Amino acid sequence: MRKIILKFPGGRYKAFTMSFDDGLKSDRPMVELCKKYGLKATFNICSGNFGRGDCVDEDEAVELYDNEYCEVASHGYEHRCLGKIPVPDAMMDVVQDRIKLEQMFGKLVHGHIYPYGNYTDDVKTMVRLAGFEYCRTAVDCQSFLLPKDWYEWNPTSHIGVPAAQELLDKFLAYNESYYEGVVFYVWAHTYEFKNFFPWERVEEFCKKISGHDDIWYATNLEICRYVKAYRSLEYFADGTHVYNPTQIDVWIGCDYGTKMIPAGKLIDLRTGEAK
Ligand SMILES: [Zn+2]
16 A cells, blocks of 8 residues: 545545634624534633623523534633643643533533643643543644644634635645645634624635535544544555444545545455455
8 A cells, every 4th residue: 555645524635623712602603603604613611610701601501502513622610821820720620621511511521722822741641631632722833734742733723813814715725635634723712703803704704614515514523533533543464454443434545546434344445345
């Protein structure tokens, strides 16, 4: 086998995702835009801040985020600066948020976003041990590459900066399907959608990125889990067969074309035969 590359569901090679921080009342129009344009987003909530200031309250959070377009992720119980407080305090803030959100939504909460973008090696380890599968930073990487380290997932760009518009055009025009799948990841706080980047511009952005057959629209966790499943595939030494030990169907590009490897199956890549 000369080459194996990651493809997203349906054999697509592009994915788009978003995330919005702090669990704000102003997230409501964003959820509406996701529903209107068939986009998905991750909302990073501080459950200790419910009802405080501009934050949603508990009932509102369930009503707003409990649907197929939203992933609920943690942003720390009280949005504490994890790298600058004692590790046990940081641990409490992270675990308490996960407990509360999982009890409220009845779903696993496996995503975390570092408050203030602040973290250390200890914080990364702690978050991993607390059961989170990925953590987003606040560092815009301006690229579409998949993260090397799930606990330092650098988004592509803040949605409101001029570079995001250029990246959007570049992403839509990108058609090098013989390379590994690419991800366009934008983020923001919805309270920012006022002056320099008002809601009308946000809607234009959503409209432009939506409805493309070659893009997979997914939450952060869906992308993380899919890529992990891809990386779990087991190949025959001669590259002719591949086994998918996960519960997620995975698409790959290989010498034999684009192939779907069903969950739990061993596939002969030459014939497509499943065992
Ligand atoms: Zn925040």
